Amino acid sequence: xxxxxxxxxxxxxxxxxxxxxxxxxxxxxxxxxxxxxxxxxxxxxxxxxxxxxxxxxxxxxxxxxxxxxxxxxxxxxxxxxxxxxxxxxxxxxxxxxxxxxxxxxxxxxxxxxxxxxxxxxxxxxxxxxxxxxxxxxxxxxxxxxxxxxxxxxxxxxxxxxxxxxxxxxxxxxxxxxxxxxxxxxxxxxxxxxxxxxxxxxxxxxxxxxxxxxxxxxxxxxxxxxxxxxxxxxxxxxxxxxxxxxxxxxxxxx
Amino acid sequence: xxxxxxxxxxxxxxxxxxxxxxxxxxxxxxxxxxxxxxxxxxxxxxxxxxxxxxxxxxxxxxxxxxxxxxxxxxxxxxxxxxxxxxxxxxxxxxxxxxxxxxxxxxxxxxxxxxxxxxxxxxxxxxxxxxxxxxxxxxxxxxxxxxxxxxxxxxxxxxxxxxxxxxxxxxxxxxxxxxxxxxxxxxxxxxxxxxxxxxxxxxxxxxxxxxxxxxxxxxxxxxxxxxxxxxxxxxxxxxxxxxxxxxxxxxxxxxxxxxxxxxxxxxxxxxxxxxxxxxxxxxxxxxxxxxxxxxxxxxxxxxxxxxxxxxxxxxxxxxxxxxxxxxxxxxxxxxxxxxxxxxxxxxxxxxxxxxxxxxxxxxxxxxxxxxxxxxxxxxxxxxxxxxxxxxxxxxxxxxxxxxxxxxxxxxxxxxxxxxxxxxxxxxx
Numbered sequence: 001x002x003x004x005x006x007x008x009x010x011x012x013x014x015x016x017x018x019x020x021x022x023x024x025x026x027x028x029x030x031x032x033x034x035x036x037x038x039x040x041x042x043x044x045x046x047x048x049x050x051x052x053x054x055x056x057x058x059x060x061x062x063x064x065x066x067x068x069x070x071x072x073x074x075x076x077x078x079x080x081x082x083x084x085x086x087x088x089x090x091x092x093x094x095x096x097x098x099x100x101x102x103x104x105x106x107x108x109x110x111x112x113x114x115x116x117x118x119x120x121x122x123x124x125x126x127x128x129x130x131x132x133x134x135x136x137x138x139x140x141x142x143x144x145x146x147x148x149x150x151x152x153x154x155x156x157x158x159x160x161x162x163x164x165x166x167x168x169x170x171x172x173x174x175x176x177x178x179x180x181x182x183x184x185x186x187x188x189x190x191x192x193x194x195x196x197x198x199x200x201x202x203x204x205x206x207x208x209x210x211x212x213x214x215x216x217x218x219x220x221x222x223x224x225x226x227x228x229x230x231x232x233x234x235x236x237x238x239x240x241x242x243x244x245x246x247x248x249x250x251x252x253x
Numbered sequence: 254x255x256x257x258x259x260x261x262x263x264x265x266x267x268x269x270x271x272x273x274x275x276x277x278x279x280x281x282x283x284x285x286x287x288x289x290x291x292x293x294x295x296x297x298x299x300x301x302x303x304x305x306x307x308x309x310x311x312x313x314x315x316x317x318x319x320x321x322x323x324x325x326x327x328x329x330x331x332x333x334x335x336x337x338x339x340x341x342x343x344x345x346x347x348x349x350x351x352x353x354x355x356x357x358x359x360x361x362x363x364x365x366x367x368x369x370x371x372x373x374x375x376x377x378x379x380x381x382x383x384x385x386x387x388x389x390x391x392x393x394x395x396x397x398x399x400x401x402x403x404x405x406x407x408x409x410x411x412x413x414x415x416x417x418x419x420x421x422x423x424x425x426x427x428x429x430x431x432x433x434x435x436x437x438x439x440x441x442x443x444x445x446x447x448x449x450x451x452x453x454x455x456x457x458x459x460x461x462x463x464x465x466x467x468x469x470x471x472x473x474x475x476x477x478x479x480x481x482x483x484x485x486x487x488x489x490x491x492x493x494x495x496x497x498x499x500x501x502x503x504x505x506x507x508x509x510x511x512x513x514x515x516x517x518x519x520x521x522x523x524x525x526x527x528x529x530x531x532x533x534x535x536x537x538x539x540x541x542x543x544x545x546x547x548x549x550x551x552x553x554x555x556x557x558x559x560x561x562x563x564x565x566x567x568x569x570x571x572x573x574x575x576x577x578x579x580x581x582x583x584x585x586x587x588x589x590x591x592x593x594x595x596x597x598x599x600x601x602x603x604x605x606x607x608x609x610x611x612x613x614x615x616x617x618x619x620x621x622x623x624x625x626x627x628x629x630x631x632x633x634x635x636x637x638x639x640x641x642x643x644x645x646x647x648x649x650x651x652x653x654x655x656x657x658x659x660x661x662x663x664x665x666x667x668x669x670x671x672x673x674x675x676x677x678x679x680x
Contacts, residue, residue, distance in 0.1 A: 076678075116674075
């Protein structure tokens with residue numbers, strides 16, 4: 001009987017870990033992915049505080065090959081994690097470092113439909129990082145500036161590279177940085193709300209992933225979404241938590 | 254099947270191929286084939302034939318075409334299943350489907366075609382401009398068709414480089430369109446007779462119809478076996494069989510596919526499969542997958558699913574419908590040919606409601622757990638049909654995943670996640 005399960009969410013920006021003992025969270029950790037996420041994950045595994053591992057995120061297959069982890073996709077992991085935290089949840093939005101997922105759930109918490117960006121990182125955490133840098137803000141300052149602004153500048157490029165040029169151009173023309181920050185958040189929010197609509201998402205919506213820690217994004221999604229929006233306290237850990245729970249749900253492999 | 258390694262470089266040089274680039278292509282495709290096909294477990298023994306054919310794709314088969322032409326035969330290259338192979342064979346020529354399933358020489362292609370052209374058309378031009386396709390160089394005549402705007406206009410460019418004749422395919426299926434399409438067949442007969450110097454007779458056409466029907470029947474048997482759980486053959490292998498059907502020797506291929514079908518039927522009776530019983534079963538519908546485009550099948554089957562059918566031109570649309578063998582006169586046979594070919598449900602037609610019916614029927618017959626709608630980027634006809642197809646199929650309680658992609662490997666990671674999540678969802 002497996003008592004201790006380690007859930008790993010190996011993402012492009014961070015590696016998140018949740019240790020479950022008898023189904024309850026015993027410990028959790030977040031580390032930067034750096035240039036070698038597999039080694040970061042290996043350090044969590046090396047603690048030896050588990051009997052089984054389930055990995056999700058883009059590095060999940062590496063974890064399977066390196067540590068014999070079971071794997072689930074981020075879609076399933078977030079669905080399980082969000083449903084466990086909020087049993088009434090009918091949709092999940094996860095904006096991570098490199099991708100965005102919109103998931104609709106059945107009343108029983110099963111995935112009904114999902115959408116995910118396919119080729120590029122437009123509208124993800126990475127996009128915000130690049131824009132913050134172009135504006136001379138930290139990530140926290142970017143969110144705060146966006147909230148302070150009374151209105152947003154229209155940003156026409158969704159591509160990270162082109163949007164960066166556009167932002168630089170706006171700064172050179174003397175546009176207020178806060179208004180640019182607001183415009184950037186609004187542009188991501190529009191795109192994300194469109195994805196939620198396409199998968200038929202209704203509330204309550206669980207907003208998870210690293211970008212859910214950005215209060216400006218949360219405010220815009222809450223305003224634009226037709227149902228209730230719930231943000232878990234540890235939004236970044238929902239994937240790792242769901243991955244670990246999935247082991248208990250299916251009894252492992 | 255001999256183990257003697259024959260060096261075909263002389264033959265390729267005579268065909269005017271760019272030898273270093275051609276070597277690079279063969280090496281890439283050979284490597285891809287090994288990684289994709291030979292790593293599969295529990296394959297039917299009958300796949301050995303297709304492995305051999307693929308290992309000789311630019312070797313022995315080209316030698317056969319070469320010998321045929323040197324003895325006075327003519328080879329006709331085609332790009333689409335609307336071009337009736339029966340007429341080509343009845344005129345004494347051989348028909349070969351030309352590959353357009355890999356990124357090649359895009360730098361040269363984009364000097365002629367817009368970047369935002371579908372991968373199939375860019376590949377078609379790339380193989381010609383890059384001088385790496387011996388089938389093109391062995392073709393005495395290429396036959397194009399007006400299936401979509403992209404192909405129609407690209408044929409004008411291809412026609413500047415090679416002898417090419419374009420058939421006009423109507424875009425609707427009213428009686429007057431069938432009559433028009435029949436008149437296109439009559440014109441094609443004249444073109445083919447001029448090429449080969451042989452008359453198409455009732456006898457030669459009846460024989461060709463029987464022969465090509467025989468090939469389709471063999472593929473029907475192979476594909477019917479996929480309704481079993483576990484499926485006795487992988488989706489990759491079944492797709493490959495149809496891809497090869499376009500260019501292989503017809504009587505030999507038919508015989509080998511019937512032998513494969515015998516084996517598959519035995520496997521089904523014995524409960525032998527390529528994936529565990531209960532593995533998620535996927536039907537794929539959409540844009541054709543020209544050789545060597547195996548991308549989506551590989552992603553699905555690597556993720557633990559099994560592809561049980563293809564509602565596409567490199568799938569059911571190729572083998573499902575037969576030409577009637579009842580007509581005794583050339584006129585009657587032309588009626589039957591025109592009717593059969595216009596009965597194929599391609600997105601280039603309006604309306605094309607028959608395709609949705611086909612997808613729903615196949616999903617049921619093949620006991621699919623989910624449907625993946627596949628469209629190449631910039632393939633407007635299939636991209637636009639995608640939402641409607643998905644909605645209609647979902648209305649039958651069948652989950653649908655819509656994928657738009659191209660031939661590049663750039664999006665394989667993201668696609669794998671989406672496909673894996675879809676498999677988790679349908680099971």
